[in-house]
Each structure stands twice: as structure tokens, then as C-alpha cells.
Amino acid sequence: MKLFYSTRSPFTRKVRLALAELDVADKVDLEPADVAFDRAPPPAVAAANPLGQLPTFVDDDGVAWFGSGVICEWLDRRFGGWLCPADPNLRVEWRRREALADGLAEKTLRRLVENGRGNTEGVASLEAAIWRSLEYVENLPCLGNDIDLGWLAVANALDYLDFRAGELDWRNRRPILARWQATLRERPSFSGTGFCVKPTVVPAEVQPCL
Secondary structure, three states: EEEEEOOOHHHHHHHHHHHHHHHOOOOEEEEEEOOOOOOOOOHHHHHHHHOOOOOOEEEOOOOOEHHHHHHHHHHEEEEEOOOOOOHHHHHHHHHHHHHHHOOOOOOHHHHHHHOOOOOHHHHHHHHHHHHHHHHHHOOOOOOOOOOOOOHHHHHHHHHHHHHHHHHHHHOOOOOOHHHHHHHHHOOHHOOOOOOOOOOOOOOOOOOOOO
């Protein structure tokens, strides 16, 4: 199995977290790939994924899967069964949290881009959405309960916020959420999967890589 990924992408990082949580990271070859809107994707990525986006996952049968949520669900069905609960009532809740987390990551990336363009109005709008999202998550009654893909995605998005917008210093305004994130960061899956490439003003992967 193979995962095309970038250490700058929150969506490939989400897949890597799932691999680690399911204890199958050693079964997957990691293939770094540089993907951006302004140039053609690497041939191997384009051959596997017609969208030319990350993450792209290729299973043992040569079948390609794309979309971080789809990949994580496939991995859970194959190797786990606990990360993505199938019960309808639980599923709709963790999917809702995952959607919010993915949106938060997208807003964070877009803020970086608009800041580089000097679009102060756009930055202000994006920051407002970021703060609303943080407030929403912090006030969820189930914060701190059992871990699932939705909660992993939230913690991942918060790490991405640190990576791309550390100057917002969100922990001072959301201390409960900050303590929760600190607890999750102690999980082994968060070690060695972080965002380790220094961000540029306008990142290379400016695209929706879900």
C-alpha cells in the first residue's frame, strides 16, 4: 500500500494519524509529492488520482482512494472498526466534527493566502470564521470523550492552525480546548506526523485536498 502525501497538508496528516491509531503505519509506503494549482501534478499522482490531489492512497490491489475521509474510513473498515463508528447516531456526529475540522483547516490555509495578498478584509472574514469554529468545538458537550476520526480531525486542524497561524495565539481565548488538544497530543500517533516544513507566505498546496 502507498500514500502520496505532503508534510504541509492537514488532510494527508489526518490519514497518517489514522494509520498510526490503527497501528498499520508500517504497512504503508509514504511517497512525498509536491502538488499545487499552478503546475501539473507528479505523474504518479495523476495516474492514480484524476484530480491530481493529495492525499491519494493506493491499496494492495492497486485501487486508488482519494479524499481524506474516504481513505480513513477504508482503513478503519480494513484494519480497525473503532475509529469510524458505523452506528447511524454516532456516525452523523463524528462526520459533523470531521466536516468542521476540515473546514477549519481550509479557512486557516485560505487566511495565509489572503494575508500574503494583502487582502485585509478577506483575512478578517476568515479569522472570524476560525474563532467561531473554535468556540463551537469548545462548547461541544462531548469534548473529551472517546476518540474517533472526528476528534482526531479536530486535533489535527488545531495543530494546523498552530503551523499556519500561530500568531493568533488561540489558546489564550480557548483554554478548555487548548487543554484538550494538549491531552490528545500525548497520544503516540501525534509523534512523528506533525507539520515539519517551514511554511511560506503563499503555500505550494493551495488547493482543496480533502
